[in-house]
Amino acid sequence: MTDELPPDNQQFEQVLTRLDALMKRGQSASTGDIPVLTDIYQGNDAQQLAQAINDLPLAGEATDDVAKPSHAELVESLMADLAPLIEDAVEIAVQHQLAELELSLRAKLQVEIKQALRERLLPIPDNT
Numbered sequence: 001m002t003d004e005l006p007p008d009n010q011q012f013e014q015v016l017t018r019l020d021a022l023m024k025r026g027q028s029a030s031t032g033d034i035p036v037l038t039d040i041y042q043g044n045d046a047q048q049l050a051q052a053i054n055d056l057p058l059a060g061e062a063t064d065d066v067a068k069p070s071h072a073e074l075v076e077s078l079m080a081d082l083a084p085l086i087e088d089a090v091e092i093a094v095q096h097q098l099a100e101l102e103l104s105l106r107a108k109l110q111v112e113i114k115q116a117l118r119e120r121l122l123p124i125p126d127n128t
Helices: 007-024 044-055 071-121
Strands: none
Touching: none
16 A cells, blocks of 8 residues: 555554454564554543533523523423314313213203193093
8 A cells, every 4th residue: 555544544454454454363463653442542532522511501590691481381382282282182072972962962952842732632621
């Protein structure tokens, strides 16, 4: 290989060479500049990320710049989110109640109609 590899690829190649040597067990590889796979990267990105993670508030920890919503706001938000489900449940409950009322009303009307018909068909008593 006459082309120069970028530093990351050189390190990767060194790790692969060491792994190959360890797999063969008959060869020994120099452990000079070969990076260990468990080394922690300490670049700028990692330091910035670590600082950002440390700056995050813990779960349940209130921060000064973020206002905690009131109970009423939480209830309103929940009701708005659940509105379609609530409407469907109410519609189903109303349909069940109407079906029960229809059955009882139907039975009551049948009795009243039969009674009215019976009264019309019975002869009127003659009081003479």
